Amino acid sequence: MNKSSNALANFGWAALPFIFLLVFWSLLRMTGLINPTLLPSPTEVAQTLWIHLNEGDYLINVWMSVQRVVLGLVMGMLLAVPVGFLIGWYKPVRRFVDPLINFFRALPPIALIPLAIVYLGIGEVAKVAILFYASFFAAVIVMYEGMIQISPVYIRVARTLGATDLEIFRKVMLPMTVPHMLTALRVALGVAWATLVASELVAAQQGLGAMIQNASAFFDLRTIYLGIISIGALALLMDIALRRISNRLVSWQDKAEH
Template sequence: MAKATSSSNRLGNFAWAVFPFICLVILWMLVHASGWVSPALLPSPLEVLQTFWTHLTEGGLLVNMGMSIQRVVGGLLLGMLLAVPIGFLIGWYKPIRRFVDPLVNFFRALPPIALIPLVIVYFGIGEMAKIAILFYASFFAAVIVMYEGMSQISPVYIRVAKTLGATDMEIFLKVMVPMTVPHMLTALRVALGVAWATLVAAELVAAQEGLGAMIQNASAFFDLRAIYVGIICIGAIALMMDIAIRKLSNRLISWQDRSGE
């Protein structure tokens, strides 16, 4: 009985997750059929699906997807590896936070596409340049979530730990780190979204393969169908990775009160 209920719940959750996309496709079909927009400017879902299949079987779509995933994951991991300790440092020490906060917000506001000329000068036009742009975008998105989460942890927990005789290191490892795990995972999700949003800009740097490069090449020939395929692939992959992180979060922080979800 419990298994049947669990299966029913999963099926219901899946249906609710898919339903908005079905509505979006239906709306897309209605707008295309209505003639409000020229068919030359708005391909039908079926035409986009056919283009997707053609690129999948003949056009190297899997290679483009693989290259983009590789770049995003590389930039994201490097960004998180640096953002987590720096976020801890800024959140733990208020004087450092006061000094660093304006700098972090300044660089966070700079669009990665504006840095492409400098990236080319310093890193060339190889894979390192693309990873550097994604790293830049991921790092500043993640570090803000990290130190904001650290700074909002109630000092009551620290005072209680000190009352019980805990050292600063024990407070950090046994109080602050567990309390910050949810913020780490949130930072990972935010940085992932920003990395995918920056992908097309990163692949402006002489990329021959990748979904961003595919979109740019298609735009040069006004191939709207291929552009739609590239955009949908980016969104779909980003969504699947985000769902995976959310499931990981639910497992890692199941001890926390999740009633707010």
């Protein structure tokens, strides 16, 4: 009963900001400060959702966008983790690679769309490549920054006990970087969702970004709002899932600290 009450209370606190947002949105429209034709009401957006669900295109758009984000995120993390370890472990490599990473990280993915089309075409590969690019550079920064913040005391103690470099990496560095991996995953997830609309500029016919772009051509503000809210909601739900997984995987750290 106590757990149920806590869960209900947590849900209430989490929902409260969105309730305030809906109230503010409705009041803003009612005050007339913004032309009602330029700001659809929450009810109108909900009705638009129902229309798209009945037409069958909404769930397809959601699935295509989630699929692209997950593919780009997974591929980006698969490369970011070993590269982050390499940069964090070897100082000469870090000095050489760090300027390059920061240079490419500063480039907005949308600027690479013309090159993606030229080299990869207009299919799914180009869209996923843009999300991969965004995810990788967001994650690798978090990875190696986390590694270099690990106290060298642990490494010196392990060497004193006769551990080899491989044993130090496997038994000291790897467990201690798990929280940083999970943080990198969450950061990369947010960046991937933020880059989604840009990636779907590459001749996408389906996806939430494509839905927003098609609606903008017809000045369909209800559908635009629906697409924006959908992207935010999906990103939030995936982040909540990652946070729960992270709490389970790194619970040993809290116990160790106490």
